[in-house]
Amino acid sequence: MELTLSDFARLAQARVPSGTWSLFESAAGADRALDADPDALGRVRLRSPAAPGPERPETATTILGRVWDAPMAIAPLAHQALAHPSGELATLRGTAAAAGVPVVISARTEHPVEALAAESAAPLWLQVSGPPDRALAERAERAGVEAFVLAAEPRTAGSAPGPGWARLDRMRSLTPLPILVQGVSTGRDVLRALGAGADGLVVAPPGGGLDGAAPAAGALPDVLREVAAAAGRVPVLLDGAARRGRDVLAALALGADAVLVGRPVLHGLAVGAAEGVRSVLAILLEEFEDAMASAGLASVAGIGPGLVETAEPTPPTPPEPAPGGRVLRAADLHGSVTDPVMDTMNFLNEVTLRYPDAVSFAPGRPYGGFFDTEQIFTYVRRYLGHLASEGRSPAEVRETVYQYGPSAGLIRDVIAASVRADEGIDVPPESIVVTVGCQEAMFLALRALMAGPDDVLLVSSPSYMGITGAARLLDVEVAVVEERADGLSCADVEAAIAAERARGRRPRAIYVIPDHSNPSGITMPLETRHELLDLADRLDVLVLEDSPYRLVSPGAQIPALKALDRHRRVVHLGSYAKTVFPGARVGYAIADQPVLREDGTRGLLADELAKIKSMLTVNTSALSQAAVAGALLECGGRLSELTARSAAHYGDTMRYTLDALDRAFPAERRAELGLRWNAPTGGFFLTLQVPFRADNAALVRSAEDFGVIWTPMAYFHLRGGGTGTIRLSISYLTRAEVDEGISRLARFIETEAGTAPSGARAAMTPTAFTEVAGGHHGD
Numbered sequence: 215m216e217l218t219l220s221d222f223a224r225l226a227q228a229r230v231p232s233g234t235w236s237l238f239e240s241a242a243g244a245d246r247a248l249d250a251d252p253d254a255l256g257r258v259r260l261r262s263p264a265a266p267g268p269e270r271p272e273t274a275t276t277i278l279g280r281v282w283d284a285p286m287a288i289a290p291l292a293h294q295a296l297a298h299p300s301g302e303l304a305t306l307r308g309t310a311a312a313a314g315v316p317v318v319i320s321a322r323t324e325h326p327v328e329a330l331a332a333e334s335a336a337p338l339w340l341q342v343s344g345p346p347d348r349a350l351a352e353r354a355e356r357a358g359v360e361a362f363v364l365a366a367e368p369r370t371a372g373s374a375p376g377p378g379w380a381r382l383d384r385m386r387s388l389t390p391l392p393i394l395v396q397g398v399s400t401g402r403d404v405l406r407a408l409g410a411g412a413d414g415l416v417v418a419p420p421g422g423g424l425d426g427a428a429p430a431a432g433a434l435p436d437v438l439r440e441v442a443a444a445a446g447r448v449p450v451l452l453d454g455a456a457r458r459g460r461d462v463l464a465a466l467a468l469g470a471d472a473v474l475v476g477r478p479v480l481h482g483l484a485v486g487a488a489e490g491v492r493s494v495l496a497i498l499l500e501e502f503e504d505a506m507a508s509a510g511l512a513s514v515a516g517i518g519p520g521l522v523e524t525a526e527p528t529p530p531t532p533p534e535p536a537p538g539g540r541v542l543r544a545a546d547l548h549g550s551v552t553d554p555v556m557d558t559m560n561f562l563n564e565v566t567l568r569y570p571d572a573v574s575f576a577p578g579r580p581y582g583g584f585f586d587t588e589q590i591f592t593y594v595r596r597y598l599g600h601l602a603s604e605g606r607s608p609a610e611v612r613e614t615v616y617q618y619g620p621s622a623g624l625i626r627d628v629i630a631a632s633v634r635a636d637e638g639i640d641v642p643p644e645s646i647v648v649t650v651g652c653q654e655a656m657f658l659a660l661r662a663l664m665a666g667p668d669d670v671l672l673v674s675s676p677s678y679m680g681i682t683g684a685a686r687l688l689d690v691e692v693a694v695v696e697e698r699a700d701g702l703s704c705a706d707v708e709a710a711i712a713a714e715r716a717r718g719r720r721p722r723a724i725y726v727i728p729d730h731s732n733p734s735g736i737t738m739p740l741e742t743r744h745e746l747l748d749l750a751d752r753l754d755v756l757v758l759e760d761s762p763y764r765l766v767s768p769g770a771q772i773p774a775l776k777a778l779d780r781h782r783r784v785v786h787l788g789s790y791a792k793t794v795f796p797g798a799r800v801g802y803a804i805a806d807q808p809v810l811r812e813d814g815t816r817g818l819l820a821d822e823l824a825k826i827k828s829m830l831t832v833n834t835s836a837l838s839q840a841a842v843a844g845a846l847l848e849c850g851g852r853l854s855e856l857t858a859r860s861a862a863h864y865g866d867t868m869r870y871t872l873d874a875l876d877r878a879f880p881a882e883r884r885a886e887l888g889l890r891w892n893a894p895t896g897g898f899f900l901t902l903q904v905p906f907r908a909d910n911a912a913l914v915r916s917a918e919d920f921g922v923i924w925t926p927m928a929y930f931h932l933r934g935g936g937t938g939t940i941r942l943s944i945s946y947l948t949r950a951e952v953d954e955g956i957s958r959l960a961r962f963i964e965t966e967a968g969t970a971p972s973g974a975r976a977a978m979t980p981t982a983f984t985e986v987a988g989g990h991h992g993d
């Protein structure tokens with residue numbers, strides 16, 4: 215008869231004194247109650263496959279860069295000598311004999327870490343409780359420990375214990391090894407842990423929160439799902455409750471990456487020392503293989519939420535691989551998929567979703583108060599009427615909107631007239647390509663200009679993520695020119711070009727946002743614009759000018775670089791997202807640079823961009839182009855007339871926000887705190903230098919304790935920096951929201967600067983929260 219883990223439990227109970235047995239059951243010493251619901255995983259219903267999987271599925275998995283034989287590890291266990299005198303040493307031997315999986319050594323071990331390491335063929339992780347200790351961290355590293363597990367702070371009756379985040383910070387400063395945080399049980403815990411630099415999470419069963427927050431109310435599957443969803447790419451380990459191989463499968467299907475096995479190991483130890491531990495793990499592993507095979511799974515990567523049978527409809531899940539089929543590994547996909555540049559904003563978005571009551575200074579989206587659904591129809595009709603007035607027949611008008619259209623765009627003439635009227639940019643329609651948002655214009659320009667591996671794009675830093683993301687997608691090398699306090703310096707650009715050339719590279723273009731930049735809010739002075747154009751001419755580079763905020767900023771604007779461009783050095787990347795509406799996804803490129811082809815014919819760079827576009831998006835939606843052209847025609851091509859109201863609104867909100875900051879931090883207080891901000895004359899963004907580290911951890915504290923969200927400027931610095939600066943977007947907020955938001959921000963800043971008592975949120979009235987509800991994704 216094949217033994218199961220419950221057989222081992224029974225045998226163990228018979229062997230150990232009853233006091234020891236009740237200690238194991240209650241786990242006195244684990245600082246928390248175990249298993250609010252011991253069969254939580256057993257009750258998870260798994261779907262049966264259409265066809266069985268291979269008899270011996272692949273159980274190996276990669277966690278924190280190491281391959282494990284199976285998605286399980288040994289939980290931290292004190293008191294092992296009560297199960298068998300050889301205790302942890304036998305556990306280490308038994309584990310190594312069964313499978314290459316880590317053993318987490320309890321913080322309460324009685325053995326020096328060196329002695330355990332000497333005994334261990336299994337990877338060792340070390341649990342750390344109490345204040346992190348440099349000497350121990352160093353000894354552990356020297357002994358070959360591969361990761362640390364930061365124990366949850368003990369709960370104390372009636373009082374909330376310290377959250378333990380300072381310990382994580384401290385531990386982070388002591389070791390380069392991965393640190394996993396134990397005891398997370400809510401999405402909020404996850405955000406805090408990730409914000410403080412955790413490399414992995416150990417999920418507490420319901421009832422065991424990390425920071426003394428209310429114990430997770432949900433059942434284990436819900437808790438696990440929530441944590442796994444918030445964790446993203448960081449591994450999630452479920453702490454306990456696996457009693458059968460099928461439980462391991464259920465845990466993984468709910469989102470865990472592995473499970474920690476506790477008491478079954480003690481049972482094995484009590485029954486047969488190292489051999490008992492080996493048997494227990496071998497049984498669990500074999501059962502796990504069987505469970506995978508019955509679920510039709512060939513490998514651990516194929517385990518997903520689709521496996522779980524649910525009563526209520528589930529959100530769409532990634533497709534299961536066909537039985538016996540293969541799954542794609544992210545590591546085999548283009549590097550952009552896993553590049554942190556590509557998901558910098560995810561954390562911010564996650565925070566925004568988690569704290570919907572916070573006032574958010576993060577989103578760079580236009581104010582919605584001026585949108586009017588009917589207007590879309592008016593605009594489209596206006597453009598169709600315009601086509602008819604140009605002599606097109608009804609059939610031709612119909613074809614224009616219903617059919618594919620020219621790749622370069624339908625509305626180039628309307629755009630050419632508009633940029634002439636508004637900006638004094640005098641270019642023929644043929645030099646324009648209408649794109650799917652400005653993002654496509656960037657993509658086309660980079661694709662056309664960046665011909666080989668030596669070509670480099672210069673980008674002023676802090677940088678807009680759209681351009682660095684597009685460069686990453688295209689494998690384009692980026693060289694950074696750091697902005698100074700007052701913006702880009704041409705001497706720095708020249709030095710960067712020289713440095714790149716000295717490295718054998720060919721700088722092709724520099725990307726700039728000259729007006730009210732995102733993210734810094736800085737505007738390039740007129741002299742610098744002339745200087746930059748001269749420099750571009752002299753050093754034979756192009757300037758990619760992206761300037762979406764000009765016409766939604768109050769007052770006269772400094773001429774656009776393209777308006778000053780006498781030698782066709784500027785490719786202007788236009789956007790109608792802020793001026794008309796972002797849902798249209800219409801932008802454009804002005805690329806009037808002459809191109810000499812191999813056959814001696816000439817064309818414009820715009821022709822080449824259109825060629826590329828024909829293979830990317832074919833053409834920009836005719837309906838969207840019609841809506842935008844209709845808007846331009848409505849105002850006689852003068853977009854500035856259409857945007858006069860929104861420009862005044864944004865200008866007013868910017869001034870209002872600056873005044874609110876002034877009131878919150880009068881000059882003297884500002885100086886005491888070392889707090890500074892710039893005062894943009896337009897655009898959506900301003901930046902604040904703050905006297906503390908404005909990182910993800912600070913952002914979570916700000917959202918959670920003060921109800922205010924902002925963007926860390928460090929997100930926009932490609933080569934590090936910006937850690938003491940935050941970006942505030944004013945575009946989406948009403949005056950009431952600005953008032954509330956700045957007063958919350960002020961309390962947060964004072965607290966971070968160590969000058970005000972924490973817990974300010976508790977002092978706020980609940981109505982203050984509900985009145986200003988509304989958090990949104992940032993960009």
Ligand SMILES: Cc1cc2nc3c(=O)[nH]c(=O)nc-3n(C[C@H](O)[C@H](O)[C@H](O)COP(=O)(O)O)c2cc1C
Nearest residue numbers: 238241244289290291292320453454455475476477
């Ligand atoms: C006797 C005993 C000692 C334990 N010691 C620790 C410990 O030192 N640190 C810790 O974080 N958890 C400790 N635990 C909890 C286990 O790590 C594990 O989370 C728990 O047993 C749930 O897993 P299981 O359901 O597989 O037993 C202990 C549990 C038992 C039964």
